Amino acid sequence: NFEALVPHAQRLIELGPFNDFVHRLYVRALNEIGHADLIPALDVLQALPFVVDELALQPLGAGCRISGVAVNNTLDSGTSIILRFTFYDNAGNVVGSELTEVTVSDPDVAHPFDVTFDAETQILGYSYELVG
Numbered sequence: 508n509f510e511a512l513v514p515h516a517q518r519l520i521e522l523g524p525f526n527d528f529v530h531r532l533y534v535r536a537l538n539e540i541g542h543a544d545l546i547p548a549l550d551v552l553q554a555l556p557f558v559v560d561e562l563a564l565q566p567l568g569a570g571c572r573i574s575g576v577a578v579n580n581t582l583d584s585g586t587s588i589i590l591r592f593t594f595y596d597n598a599g600n601v602v603g604s605e606l607t608e609v610t611v612s613d614p615d616v617a618h619p620f621d622v623t624f625d626a627e628t629q630i631l632g633y634s635y636e637l638v639g
Contacts, residue, residue: 589639
């Protein structure tokens with residue numbers, strides 16, 4: 508049911524705004540139900556300056572490690588992007604955040620990054636946002 512998918516895709520975009528797979532899923536759902544937000548959502552997808560992909564959360568005894576890649580779409584080669592990862596405990600409470608900087612080169616080139624977050628509890632969720 509594509510209509511039921513729309514709010515879930517919207518929430519995933521909030522948690523990972525540069526995940527092109529989720530944006531594509533959202534656009535597909537809007538298209539299938541003939542929703543008026545289709546064109547604006549497609550514009551957002553096509554305007555993503557970079558994509559964050561291959562994200563993996565590795566819970567540690569205290570904290571976690573996140574690995575992933577940033578892939579340039581439209582930024583100038585040599586541009587640095589700063590992402591803030593926010594970490595959540597099992598109850599969904601914010602535990603803290605950590606910044607990571609990735610310098611991108613040519614379009615379609617993946618640039619790996621790792622973020623390690625030390626906490627007194629196990630981390631089971633995260634979100635990220637562009638801060639610079």
